[in-house]
Amino acid sequence: MATKFDVIVIGGGPAGYHAAIRAAQLGMNTACIDKWLNPAGAPAFGGTCLNVGCIPSKALLDASHKYIDAKEGFSDLGIQVADIAIDVPAMIDHKAKIVDNLTKGVAGLLKTNGVTALEGRASLHAGRSVEFTPHEGETTTLEADHVIIATGSVPVDIPPCPLIDDIIVDSTGALELQSVPKRLGIIGAGVIGLELGSVWSRLGSEVVILEALEEFLPMADKNVSREAAKQFKKQGMDIRLGALVTGSSVKGKKVEVSYSDAEGEKTEKFDKLIVAVGRRPYTEGLLAVDSGVNLDERGFVFVDDHCNTDAPGVYAVGDVVRGPMLAHKGMEEGIMVAERIAGYKPQVNYDTVPSVVYTHPEIAWVGKTEQELKASGDIYKVGNFPMAASGRAMASNETVGLIKVLADEMTDRVLGIHMICAHASELIAEAAIAMEFETSAEDLGLTMFAHPTLSEGLHEAALAVSGHAIHIANRRRKQP
Ligand code: FAD
Ligand code: NAD
Numbered sequence: 179m180a181t182k183f184d185v186i187v188i189g190g191g192p193a194g195y196h197a198a199i200r201a202a203q204l205g206m207n208t209a210c211i212d213k214w215l216n217p218a219g220a221p222a223f224g225g226t227c228l229n230v231g232c233i234p235s236k237a238l239l240d241a242s243h244k245y246i247d248a249k250e251g252f253s254d255l256g257i258q259v260a261d262i263a264i265d266v267p268a269m270i271d272h273k274a275k276i277v278d279n280l281t282k283g284v285a286g287l288l289k290t291n292g293v294t295a296l297e298g299r300a301s302l303h304a305g306r307s308v309e310f311t312p313h314e315g316e317t318t319t320l321e322a323d324h325v326i327i328a329t330g331s332v333p334v335d336i337p338p339c340p341l342i343d344d345i346i347v348d349s350t351g352a353l354e355l356q357s358v359p360k361r362l363g364i365i366g367a368g369v370i371g372l373e374l375g376s377v378w379s380r381l382g383s384e385v386v387i388l389e390a391l392e393e394f395l396p397m398a399d400k401n402v403s404r405e406a407a408k409q410f411k412k413q414g415m416d417i418r419l420g421a422l423v424t425g426s427s428v429k430g431k432k433v434e435v436s437y438s439d440a441e442g443e444k445t446e447k448f449d450k451l452i453v454a455v456g457r458r459p460y461t462e463g464l465l466a467v468d469s470g471v472n473l474d475e476r477g478f479v480f481v482d483d484h485c486n487t488d489a490p491g492v493y494a495v496g497d498v499v500r501g502p503m504l505a506h507k508g509m510e511e512g513i514m515v516a517e518r519i520a521g522y523k524p525q526v527n528y529d530t531v532p533s534v535v536y537t538h539p540e541i542a543w544v545g546k547t548e549q550e551l552k553a554s555g556d557i558y559k560v561g562n563f564p565m566a567a568s569g570r571a572m573a574s575n576e577t578v579g580l581i582k583v584l585a586d587e588m589t590d591r592v593l594g595i596h597m598i599c600a601h602a603s604e605l606i607a608e609a610a611i612a613m614e615f616e617t618s619a620e621d622l623g624l625t626m627f628a629h630p631t632l633s634e635g636l637h638e639a640a641l642a643v644s645g646h647a648i649h650i651a652n653r654r655r656k657q658p
Contacts, residue, residue, distance in 0.1 A: 179318070180294065183209045185519060186308050186322040188300045188464070190214070191225020193496025193508030194328030195284050200516035201326075202291040209294040209320065211310055221297035221313065222281040223288065225330050226497070227505045230350040233280055235373055237273035238353065239536050242380040254575050264381050266357050273353065302327070304468040306491050324491050324519050327471070327479055328512060329464055331457040331497035338436075339365060339426045339453050345433050346426060349374065352452045358382045363435055363448035365423050367394060369535050370454035372410070376537045379415050386446060388421040388437050397533070399547040399596040401562070401582055406541055406598055409578060413538075426451065459498045474500070484525070485515050493519075507531050532610045534603045539579045542606035545594030545613055548584055557587040561619065561642030563635045565599045567649045570630035576600035581635040583619055585643045590618040592640075601632055608636055619643035 187198040190212030198210035214229060216222040222229055242264075249262045288295045298312035306325045311317040333348040335341065341348060344355070352374045358381045364371045367389035379385040394417065395403035410417060418439065425436045433451045437444055459478045465471050470489030472480045479494035481487055487494050493515045496508030507526075514524045535541040551558045566577040579599030585592050595609035612622055622640035627633050638647045645652040 179296075180207070180209075181318065181320050183207050183294070183320065183322045185209070185324045185326065185516070186211065186300075186306075186320060187326045187328055187512075188302065188308065189225065189328035189330055189496070189498075190223040190284065190288075190295070191328060191330045191496060191508065192227045192505040193330070193498075193512045194225065194326070195223060195288065195512075196509040197326045197328060197495060197512030197516050198293045199287060199291045200513045201519065202293045204516060204520040206324075206516075206520065208292075209296055209322075210288055211296040211298065211300040211308070213297070213299040213313075215313070216277075216281065222277075223284040223295065224277075224281040226332075228280045228284065229277060230353060232505050234273045234277050234353045235349075235370075235377075236536060237276050238269065238377045239373060241269045241272065242377045243538055246380040251575060264358070266355070266381070270354060270356065299463065301464055301466055302469045302471065302492070303466040304470060306489075322491075324493070326512070326515055327461075327464070327487070327492065327494040327498060328496045328508070329460050329498050330508075331503055332460045333453070334456045334458050335453060336365070336423065336455055338423050339451065341453065342428050342433075344450075345428050345431070346451045346453065348453050352378075352450075352454075355450065359449040360384065361386070361448045363388065363433070363446060363451040364454055365435075365451070366454040366456070367391075367417050367419070368454060368456065371452070372415075372535055372537050374452055374454065375415050376410075376413070379413060385415045386448070387415060387417045388423055388435070388446075389417060389419050390422045392420045394419055395535075395541075397547075398535075398541060399543060399582060399594070400549055401580065402541055402543065402596045402598045405579060406535075406537070409539060409598075410537070457497065457503055461498065484518060485511050501528060502531055502533065504531065504533070527614060530610050530613045532606045534606060536603060539576070539599050540602035541598045542602035542609075543594065543596040544606060544610045545592070546584065547594060547596065548582075551584060551593060556593065558584050558593060559587050559590075559619070559643050560584055561639045561644075561647065563639035563642055563647060563650060565632070565635055567638075568630075568632060568635050570632050570634065571600070573630065574600070576632075581605075581639040583622070583636070583639040583643050585619040590620050590643070592617050592619055592622065595636070595639075597635075599632065599635065605633055605636060608633060 184206035185201040185208045187210040201208040308320045362383040364387045367387045375385045423437045471487045474480045495511035497503045532544045561583040565571040565579045571577045581597040584594040627637040641647040
């Protein structure tokens with residue numbers, strides 16, 4: 179095995195494998211080291227995202243959505259389905275197959291791009307020297323001109339609720355349940371809590387989510403979070419805000435959780451409990467004292483806007499650095515760093531990172547929320563479009579939700595686009611492209627959208643910014 183590389187990437191999750199493949203495409207001799215072992219004990223590239231994150235959770239979200247739609251939605255369309263049943267082990271098996279295919283796919287992509295894939299643990303020492311310990315075998319020292327750290331994140335655990343077998347689980351355990359819990363408790367009404375709560379609620383669990391904050395989905399635009407709270411309540415998810423979990427105890431096969439809210443101390447019994455209170459950057463055993471890389475006060479690897487660490491020639495990308503913990507943000511950082519090493523000058527535009535919550539309806543946004551604009555004193559205009567007024571939404575029985583466009587009052591430049599509706603995860607790409615190209619609401623309004631589509635909702639919301647929407651009563655009326 180070679181011991182000298184142009185680039186060594188530590189971590190083969192989305193941030194790391196994108197960096198490695200792009201570096202190799204640009205002609206650099208690149209290695210990517212990853213220590214992940216799948217449940218069968220085999221090395222698996224792809225990190226959290228492919229193994230226990232984005233992909234497996236979406237496999238369960240899509241399967242459970244199809245199930246509930248067949249059970250409760252199809253009859254509205256004149257489709258009668260009898261004897262609908264859910265086979266949880268088969269659903270989990272389907273998810274495992276997708277994960278297996280994709281993780282093998284990443285290993286294949288590394289190979290075909292000429293990246294040396296090394297399976298085992300790495301640590302970084304002074305002068306970009308990397309100690310590599312394979313899963314089986316001796317530690318070797320590798321050298322590189324450039325090192326990219328992409329070691330990701332792990333779930334936060336909280337002292338009141340230590341994980342216990344398959345009764346108190348984190349997001350990884352929640353993707354492996356083999357039957358539908360009768361009563362499911364979830365701590366944290368963040369993205370994971372809502373997505374996994376949706377999966378098990380659709381399959382028949384009585385879901386109670388305990389959230390410490392008084393406000394629901396504070397990072398989303400207020401109109402969207404209000405609509406989301408209404409829809410999740412209708413779906414039967416019991417979301418309790420201002421509920422601070424103080425303890426848990428397992429009695430037989432049940433878990434009792436104690437929490438305090440404005441009314442005092444309370445307890446609840448569940449068959450399973452999912453702890454989904456956030457993720458933290460992962461750097462355990464990574465940095466030797468002489469590595470020259472510093473962490474910030476929250477444990478993230480400290481980097482500048484171009485992902486340079488404090489050590490020359492060492493970069494860090496993805497969940498292990500500041501910014502949203504999203505796979506696509508890490509991928510773009512990985513590509514940016516590889517290209518900057520090769521002498522190009524790309525930037526990541528952190529103002530246009532799209533966010534999606536894969537519930538039903540889906541929630542998605544890009545740019546600033548109305549409450550952020552208010553807080554920063556920006557003067558803005560708003561265009562809203564209710565999906566109930568969309569012909570395509572009516573045709574497909576998906577009329578819940580809205581699309582909202584926020585634009586600067588003076589320049590008309592779009593500052594934020596927010597949506598809660600079916601297929602928002604796809605529609606948000608149009609919004610991100612528009613914002614990346616610094617669109618005005620008028621530009622969006624002048625663009626032709628295919629009819630009939632849900633995308634027309636974005637067109638109408640953009641027109642509504644200046645009172646020109648066709649399919650709703652406009653509040654502001656202005657001459658063109
Ligand atoms: P990771 O994916 O965490 O990969 C880091 C890799 O580094 C791991 O493979 C690890 O084994 C390896 N590693 C760590 N230390 C070492 C070492 N010392 N030596 C060798 N290897 C090491 N994001 C989205 O954008 N969309 C979603 O829909 C979404 N859904 C999610 C659902 C769940 C349930 C979870 C938990 C997360 C989800 N995320 C989602 C977040 C997403 O998974 C992360 O943002 C993304 O995986 C971060 O990528 P990364 O490459 O920075 O780190
Ligand atoms: P999160 O930060 O989204 O939500 C955690 C929630 O738990 C917060 O609302 C927090 O107030 C609450 N909380 C914390 N401590 C608590 C306590 N003791 N009692 C009650 N509530 C408590 O974190 P997450 O949902 O765990 O997700 C982790 C990361 O993974 C997120 O940063 C997210 O970006 C990423 N992720 C993304 C997607 C997606 O893009 N669709 C899906 C899943 C995860």
